[in-house]
């Protein structure tokens with residue numbers, strides 16, 4: 001059986017996950033919303049991300065351990081950090097997810113926008129934990145990359161909300 005795929009991500013009110021420079025420094029004042037992150041991370045067996053997000057992650061300490069990490073890329077990737085288990089993949093995300101170890105029960109779809117769009121288009125996103133940050137950025141990297149107009153409408157069901165002291169609101173949805 002295919003693992004549950006969870007998009008766990010922060011976005012501005014206007015739906016951007018990075019600003020026009022590709023930076024996520026605007027998220028820094030809202031770190032209280034990460035309160036449940038360690039528990040979430042311990043519940044995932046594998047990660048999936050795009051090349052741009054992988055290269056961003058390489059500039060920071062690798063805190064994801066040896067979990068299999070699918071990195072979608074059309075071009076050769078830089079080496080992963082020591083201790084990481086990087087699996088370069090391309091093409092249909094479903095085939096890559098199906099090639100994960102059989103014991104994989106939950107995958108964290110890390111981003112970024114282009115990779116999120118590929119998973120959405122393939123109907124693979126089972127759950128979305130969206131941390132809406134109380135800022136309007138105006139431009140940047142869209143939550144679903146190439147823009148919602150490029151996708152067929154997809155219905156999700158609201159499951160839960162949580163408000164953090166910084167003003168971040170988490171919205172949790174599952175595929176309906």
Ligand SMILES: NC(=O)c1ccc[n+]([C@@H]2O[C@H](COP(=O)([O-])OP(=O)(O)OC[C@H]3O[C@@H](n4cnc5c(N)ncnc54)[C@H](OP(=O)(O)O)[C@@H]3O)[C@@H](O)[C@H]2O)c1
Pocket residue numbers: 008009010011016017018022023024049050051052053054056072073074075076089090091092093110111112113114115116118141145
């Ligand atoms: N706010 C948050 O919580 C959050 C979370 C994650 C990321 N981000 C931000 O999002 C930004 C990156 O997003 P992005 O949309 O620019 O890039 P991305 O999705 O991280 O990576 C895009 C790249 O992934 C590869 N790719 C995607 N789908 C593919 C497929 N089906 N087959 C083969 N390759 C595929 C391509 O690599 P090639 O160019 O090699 O072909 C493409 O250029 C960064 O600024 C990052 O910091 C924010």
